[in-house]
Amino acid sequence: MSDENGPAAVAVLDAHGCHFIRTVDPDTALTLFAVVSEDPHDWDEIVDYWPRYRTPVVCEFLSGLAVENLDQKTAIETIRECDAWMVLDLNEKRLITGPGVPAIGRDEAFSMAQDDASEEERQSQNYPLSIHLPPWWELHEQVDTAVIDAPRETPINKPHVDRNVLYGDPLIQDIAARTLETAASEAWLASDASENPRSRHPFTIAVHRDWLMTPRDDLDGRMPRQLLHGGHHWIGLLVWGQQLRVQEHAPVVAAPDHVFGYETAPMGDEEMVVYFDLCRELIDAAWDWCTCERGKHAIEHDPEHRLQLVQWLREVKQQWLEAPFEGGSPPSFIIECSQRRVPRGVGVPIEGMTRLEEKEQHVIDCDCPICSMMADGVFGMGFVGLDGHHLELDNEFAFSMFETREQWEEEQRSYAAFSEEFEHQASEHSEPKELDEFESVWSGIVSDAPIPGDPNGHLKMAFLLAEIISDMETLENAEDEIPVLNERFRDYRNSDEDQLTATAERLKRYLQFLANEHPELTGKSADFQSRIDEQLRQRDSDAST
Numbered sequence: 001m002s003d004e005n006g007p008a009a010v011a012v013l014d015a016h017g018c019h020f021i022r023t024v025d026p027d028t029a030l031t032l033f034a035v036v037s038e039d040p041h042d043w044d045e046i047v048d049y050w051p052r053y054r055t056p057v058v059c060e061f062l063s064g065l066a067v068e069n070l071d072q073k074t075a076i077e078t079i080r081e082c083d084a085w086m087v088l089d090l091n092e093k094r095l096i097t098g099p100g101v102p103a104i105g106r107d108e109a110f111s112m113a114q115d116d117a118s119e120e121e122r123q124s125q126n127y128p129l130s131i132h133l134p135p136w137w138e139l140h141e142q143v144d145t146a147v148i149d150a151p152r153e154t155p156i157n158k159p160h161v162d163r164n165v166l167y168g169d170p171l172i173q174d175i176a177a178r179t180l181e182t183a184a185s186e187a188w189l190a191s192d193a194s195e196n197p198r199s200r201h202p203f204t205i206a207v208h209r210d211w212l213m214t215p216r217d218d219l220d221g222r223m224p225r226q227l228l229h230g231g232h233h234w235i236g237l238l239v240w241g242q243q244l245r246v247q248e249h250a251p252v253v254a255a256p257d258h259v260f261g262y263e264t265a266p267m268g269d270e271e272m273v274v275y276f277d278l279c280r281e282l283i284d285a286a287w288d289w290c291t292c293e294r295g296k297h298a299i300e301h302d303p304e305h306r307l308q309l310v311q312w313l314r315e316v317k318q319q320w321l322e323a324p325f326e327g328g329s330p331p332s333f334i335i336e337c338s339q340r341r342v343p344r345g346v347g348v349p350i351e352g353m354t355r356l357e358e359k360e361q362h363v364i365d366c367d368c369p370i371c372s373m374m375a376d377g378v379f380g381m382g383f384v385g386l387d388g389h390h391l392e393l394d395n396e397f398a399f400s401m402f403e404t405r406e407q408w409e410e411e412q413r414s415y416a417a418f419s420e421e422f423e424h425q426a427s428e429h430s431e432p433k434e435l436d437e438f439e440s441v442w443s444g445i446v447s448d449a450p451i452p453g454d455p456n457g458h459l460k461m462a463f464l465l466a467e468i469i470s471d472m473e474t475l476e477n478a479e480d481e482i483p484v485l486n487e488r489f490r491d492y493r494n495s496d497e498d499q500l501t502a503t504a505e506r507l508k509r510y511l512q513f514l515a516n517e518h519p520e521l522t523g524k525s526a527d528f529q530s531r532i533d534e535q536l537r538q539r540d541s542d543a544s545t
Helices: 026-038 043-050 073-082 121-126 161-168 169-182 188-189 195-213 224-228 233-249 269-291 295-300 301-322 331-339 369-375 405-428 458-472 481-493 497-517 520-542
Strands: 008-014 017-024 066-071 087-090 094-097 107-110 127-132 136-138
Touching: 008 026, 008 043, 008 073, 017 026, 017 073, 026 107, 026 127, 107 233, 121 169, 127 233, 136 169, 136 188, 161 224, 161 269, 169 188, 169 195, 169 269, 169 301, 195 224, 195 269, 233 269, 269 458, 301 331, 301 405, 301 481, 369 458, 369 481, 405 520, 458 481, 458 520, 481 497, 497 520
Parallel strands: 008 087, 094 136
Antiparallel strands: 008 017, 017 066, 087 094, 107 127
């Protein structure tokens, strides 16, 4: 909002009464509007969430506002006399604004600027403010005050996630019972699943699917799968909002973990992905136990020994949650970040949390020059995430990140149409063509245009070098030469101006050595050397001008 809109009156309704602010400036009103994105339960939670949305254009603490405790009737009577007003109804999950407040919308992003800044300063200021109202909140904008007294238009359909069931003994008991029953079945015994882990996959799918898709009494007839959905897209937007703040040098602020309903709040994307992997880890561990001697004894002779499997799975779960996940932070930290609605940036501090995202260990020993540049911090802060693509690999709705079967089936149809078109185009271009002597030696697409954010051209060169290294990995006696090539390129891109010519020459000499040793690399080696020369000429030209 701009100051042209003028101040507004704000009423916050919660179970304790009405918190009334007679006048707030437009930026503060907009920020209060944004805080509703977190689904606060009462005024105290608005205070707790405020740091996640505060920008330099508003007060640091809400204690700086003149907040009155009024009865709701008096507050609404006062609002009726105003043109610009806003009601945050935390009880009924509704956000209502009057005619004098401009329409804002459910999902919007604003760039905040200080009112007393000059036009030039305003151009350089970019304090991001993201608004993403929860799906179960109603939004009524620029309406009459009669809407305040009217009931909600729809029921409050907020997901309630029972993590005690999803992560606790109900999960472990269910997996133990299903895997033991499966291991004693005719289908299992007729297969080679006991000896061949790969043959267990169809059984794994069945156990996992049946856990997710079976209604349970301890969930009031709901299926565990239903608890995973309903809010993950919304939480993803809140996490993205925090990531935007980091890009403008604002801190990442974790949502407090003492708020009402923290343990039962909806899942985010990353928690869904980790939960899928946890279920698979437990099922795989159960198969291993069933195929060992004591497992066979439990199946064939003494059902009481099955308690040992439950205890074993408890230990597996705890160890897995605290072990590094794909070389990075443990699943427990990923889940906490998802619940507290913050992005995971390598080494990026999070206000309200003590742990940091750990650098993936594979980068240290990776042969990829692009990964090496990432490890050196060339691209600035690195954020990591889980996209959940592997949840779709089994072609099962149960594991999909789509909430409804209709959405999933529509995606399946779209993917099938895309695949058909892709195969059709591939068949049209499958005819052999004559070799062009001027054709690029590179298999990837090489454009003369620079890559945005790559002023020195090093990233573009890293992509080409990665292709050379990929070729070297298929050649005999080239494995020990890859680290040397990476080291020469690292020295070149990290060189000061007075060292640049020397490090460039060392890199070119080594590329020529590789071409002499491995004729298959001659074309790419020669082209890469010419690109180094061109880069040096361009730098000399820039320096002279």
